[in-house]
Amino acid sequence: xxxxxxxxxxxxxxxxxxxxxxxxxxxxxxxxxxxxxxxxxxxxxxxxxxxxxxxxxxxxxxxxxxxxxxxxxxxxxxxxxxxxxxxxxxxxxxxxxxxxxxxxxxxxxxxxxxxxxxxxxxxxxxxxxxxxxxxxxxxxxxxxxxxxxxxxxxxxxxxxxxxxxxxxxxxxx
Amino acid sequence: xxxxxxxxxxxxxxxxxxxxxxxxxxxxxxxxxxxxxxxxxxxxxxxxxxxxxxxxxxxxxxxxxxxxxxxxxxxxxxxxxxxxxxxxxxxxxxxxxxxxxxxxxxxxxxxxxxxxxxxxxxxxxxxxxxxxxxxxxxxxxxxxxxxxxxxxxxxxx
Numbered sequence: 001x002x003x004x005x006x007x008x009x010x011x012x013x014x015x016x017x018x019x020x021x022x023x024x025x026x027x028x029x030x031x032x033x034x035x036x037x038x039x040x041x042x043x044x045x046x047x048x049x050x051x052x053x054x055x056x057x058x059x060x061x062x063x064x065x066x067x068x069x070x071x072x073x074x075x076x077x078x079x080x081x082x083x084x085x086x087x088x089x090x091x092x093x094x095x096x097x098x099x100x101x102x103x104x105x106x107x108x109x110x111x112x113x114x115x116x117x118x119x120x121x122x123x124x125x126x127x128x129x130x131x132x133x134x135x136x137x138x139x140x141x142x143x144x145x146x147x148x149x150x151x152x153x154x155x156x157x158x159x160x161x162x163x164x165x166x167x168x169x170x171x172x173x
Numbered sequence: 174x175x176x177x178x179x180x181x182x183x184x185x186x187x188x189x190x191x192x193x194x195x196x197x198x199x200x201x202x203x204x205x206x207x208x209x210x211x212x213x214x215x216x217x218x219x220x221x222x223x224x225x226x227x228x229x230x231x232x233x234x235x236x237x238x239x240x241x242x243x244x245x246x247x248x249x250x251x252x253x254x255x256x257x258x259x260x261x262x263x264x265x266x267x268x269x270x271x272x273x274x275x276x277x278x279x280x281x282x283x284x285x286x287x288x289x290x291x292x293x294x295x296x297x298x299x300x301x302x303x304x305x306x307x308x309x310x311x312x313x314x315x316x317x318x319x320x321x322x323x324x325x326x327x328x329x330x
Binding site for chain 1: 204205206207239264265266267299301302304305306307308309311
């Protein structure tokens with residue numbers, strides 16, 4: 001078989017298996033992302049200062065929605081902290097959006113030495129979550145956007161460094 | 174040479190075909206809308222109690238301590254909710270918590286002016302799916318009619 005034919009076969013099978021994957025799990029497939037609404041959002045940080053998401057455009061941006069009352073959310077945060085420390089100077093930027101009480105969030109951020117911005121909100125944060133494709137209000141939920149503002153990944157449920165690293169490394173190159 | 178290339182392609186293609194769906198399943202089992210995961214209903218039980226029921230889908234659970242009730246209008250007073258026995262759930266952050274699976278009915282005593290005919294129950298619940306996704310606290314309301322003693326009015330959502 002010639003190389004283009006091989007590539008074509010490969011592409012078809014890849015597309016089919018991706019489609020099959022989505023069909024097998026229709027319920028958890030996140031909704032469409034409104035990237036401009038995500039960048040247009042402004043939410044207060046832990047000191048009450050409003051922070052526009054726009055300031056992180058051009059980075060490989062990982063927006064993670066979480067809460068302190070959500071055990072799977074807490075499990076993944078130490079991995080994010082490690083990745084932020086290791087890859088931050090290459091352009092990786094985590095931003096946590098906590099849908100929770102400010103005092104609980106501040107205490108957790110301190111005790112777990114969170115080294116990336118944490119923004120707070122209820123209604124505004126839920127609007128942002130919807131814009132990010134989180135239609136069911138499930139946590140944790142993570143959106144990865146590349147340097148050009150294109151969506152690389154949306155994910156319901158906990159992430160591990162093993163799952164996230166290949167996605168961000170490709171985008172950091 | 175061509176044969177070997179074909180074999181490599183076929184292997185990769187098979188691997189992708191198997192892994193594509195499998196990884197999508199691992200990353201994301203089916204997640205229900207909160208209204209389907211936790212089906213809410215409420216009814217008067219006589220004039221002096223409200224029964225709130227959640228029918229909880231398989232693979233989902235509600236936290237007992239995060240079930241909260243209030244009532245409107247302002248003159249309606251709710252007594253201490255009577256919770257049925259719960260199950261224990263263990264996780265590394267909160268330790269042991271009490272949860273409900275399947276179906277839970279909570280009876281809430283209510284006291285209000287005799288003349289009051291309708292009242293609204295406001296229920297807040299928070300739960301998670303076993304696949305590792307938790308839902309935001311979810312508020313449901315029901316408008317209930319108080320009839321004569323013993324008669325029951327029902328409503329939901």
